[in-house]
Amino acid sequence: AQSVTQPDIHITVSEGASLELRCNYSYGATPYLFWYVQSPGQGLQLLLKYFSGDTLVQGIKGFEAEFKRSQSSFNLRKPSVHWSDAAEYFCAVGASNDYKLSFGAGTTVTVRA
């Protein structure tokens, strides 16, 4: 079964600074990988996804993520954060022959002025 670890529970970053959120997955074959964002009191919104091809994936809101098979990682990055990026971020992994996604515990991002 697949699983996801997000090592950082909480990250604080200054507005305009860069952001990197870590995600490590466990899965035997090529995984489907996702990043979701949840603003306070809202549902989850898909930021980006990877399932084949170019290992650098571009998403919405200026985010990108890089799939590194050798490190079993799918880290999320943004070059310059905005106050509106304050939210909780979830990494998720799925299998090619299954519908289910397994989610990490989430990383809360606080943006300070």
Add this chain to the structure above:
Amino acid sequence: NAGVTQTPKFQVLKTGQSMTLQCAQDMNHEYMSWYRQDPGMGLRLIHYSVGAGITDQGEVPNGYNVSRSTTEDFPLRLLSAAPSQTSVYFCASSYEQANYGYTFGSGTRLTVV
């Protein structure tokens, strides 16, 4: 196009009461699922369905029932509410397989007293 609609948004139950959380989608998605979200634990799968008439248990199914009589609707029933079921519940749907990612509802915040 409404996406995934969950009702109610908030609910307070007394221990032992039963209730149904509603979920409807208008995207003709075959796959639907229910997750609960608890602090520090991410999203945990309760039940899922791969099509009308087909349901299966997820990671934390105890105390919950589901049915899928139509493609559009996937209600979650709490048989006898317990304080441990205090949580935020999300319904999600997807096309045929996980590589498309999920569309989430806005959630139901349930408190059991």
